[in-house]
Amino acid sequence: QAKSKGKACYEFFDIDMHFNAVKRLQLETDLRVALKEGELDVHFQPVIDLTDRTIVGFESLVRWNHHEQGFINPLDFIEIAEETGLIIELGKQVLTRAIHEISRWRQQNEKFSQLYVSVNLSPKQLENPELTNDIFSLLSETKLPAYCLKLEITESILIDNFDVAKKVLNEFNNAGIEIMLDDFGTGFSSLSYLHHFPIALVKIDGSFVNNMFQEATDLAVIKSVKILASGLDMEVIAEGLETEEQFSKLKQLNIEYSQGYLISKPLSGEEITQKLSTGSLNW
Numbered sequence: 052q053a054k055s056k057g058k059a060c061y062e063f064f065d066i067d068m069h070f071n072a073v074k075r076l077q078l079e080t081d082l083r084v085a086l087k088e089g090e091l092d093v094h095f096q097p098v099i100d101l102t103d104r105t106i107v108g109f110e111s112l113v114r115w116n117h118h119e120q121g122f123i124n125p126l127d128f129i130e131i132a133e134e135t136g137l138i139i140e141l142g143k144q145v146l147t148r149a150i151h152e153i154s155r156w157r158q159q160n161e162k163f164s165q166l167y168v169s170v171n172l173s174p175k176q177l178e179n180p181e182l183t184n185d186i187f188s189l190l191s192e193t194k195l196p197a198y199c200l201k202l203e204i205t206e207s208i209l210i211d212n213f214d215v216a217k218k219v220l221n222e223f224n225n226a227g228i229e230i231m232l233d234d235f236g237t238g239f240s241s242l243s244y245l246h247h248f249p250i251a252l253v254k255i256d257g258s259f260v261n262n263m264f265q266e267a268t269d270l271a272v273i274k275s276v277k278i279l280a281s282g283l284d285m286e287v288i289a290e291g292l293e294t295e296e297q298f299s300k301l302k303q304l305n306i307e308y309s310q311g312y313l314i315s316k317p318l319s320g321e322e323i324t325q326k327l328s329t330g331s332l333n334w
């Protein structure tokens with residue numbers, strides 16, 4: 052009896068795995084088409100200066116409105132893109148879009164000339180020998196100053212690919228493109244290696260901000276990251292800002308910047324253009 056039940060479970064599991072594999076393959080095929088047809092979109096989330104609440108820049112976040120499944124979580128299709136190599140094309144499209152948008156926005160008003168856009172880079176992109184050339188070409192095509200583009204990477208890139216990361220990140224840094232360390236606190240957080248890399252900004256993962264009043268350790272992490280960053284001459288961005296209480300606390304801790312639903316969710320390019328047309332950087 053137990054044996055036959057076990058077998059039934061096994062078969063069920065097998066079908067389930069098969070189903071997932073088929074679904075994944077279909078998604079890969081669809082993603083390939085979407086990239087070819089230019090169906091991916093990019094949204095932009097404002098980042099504010101916590102001292103005066105003004106917008107200093109925008110994070111680019113890829114969006115895919117699948118014809119059958121609707122909006123798919125970027126983390127799901129980025130994983131597939133990363134595994135299939137499609138991330139190179141995806142990344143190029145996001146970089147191109149982001150750089151062109153920020154070029155237009157900063158020309159809308161003299162007050163906007165210091166605004167930047169940040170772009171998330173995956174490990175495969177950083178290993179792509181054409182990345183630096185692609186980015187420098189985009190900057191010269193659009194005549195965008197290097198300080199208007201920032202690149203977000205995660206800790207795992209630094210650990211898994213120390214030498215390549217160091218070389219490429221130094222090239223960007225020497226050209227004036229600042230590097231941000233994303234999702235800080237969620238990885239290994241072996242802080243000792245950070246000084247090997249030219250990191251200008253550390254982004255504290257939203258999960259810490261989310262729980263800062265419920266979990267003493269999360270508040271402790273935020274405080275420690277701020278102390279560490281100051282010691283290494285880096286600035287801090289707190290992600291996932293959702294309440295006024297969090298805003299006040301982060302400001303009190305002298306965290307420099309923040310982003311989150313309290314200020315704005317990620318918006319389409321057209322929505323950002325419209326908001327900026329008011330001439331204000333206080334939304």
Ligand code: C2E
Pocket residue numbers: 096111112113124125126129142145171172173233234257290291292293310311312313316317
């Ligand atoms: P991330 O880079 O850490 O981006 C922040 C995520 O937090 C975004 O999710 C954003 O929509 C979400 N978020 C912003 N404010 C709040 C808030 O107040 N509360 C909460 N709960 N969430 C907030 P999203 O857009 O779903 O992106 C998820 C992840 O996918 C990103 O995390 C990033 O790792 C990756 N990703 C997105 N776009 C790209 C891309 O173009 N290239 C690469 N390589 N990765 C990307």
Ligand code: MG
Pocket residue numbers: 110171203233
């Ligand atoms: Mg990011």
Ligand code: MG
Pocket residue numbers: 233234254256257290
């Ligand atoms: Mg992040």
Ligand code: MG
Pocket residue numbers: 234256257290
């Ligand atoms: Mg995150």
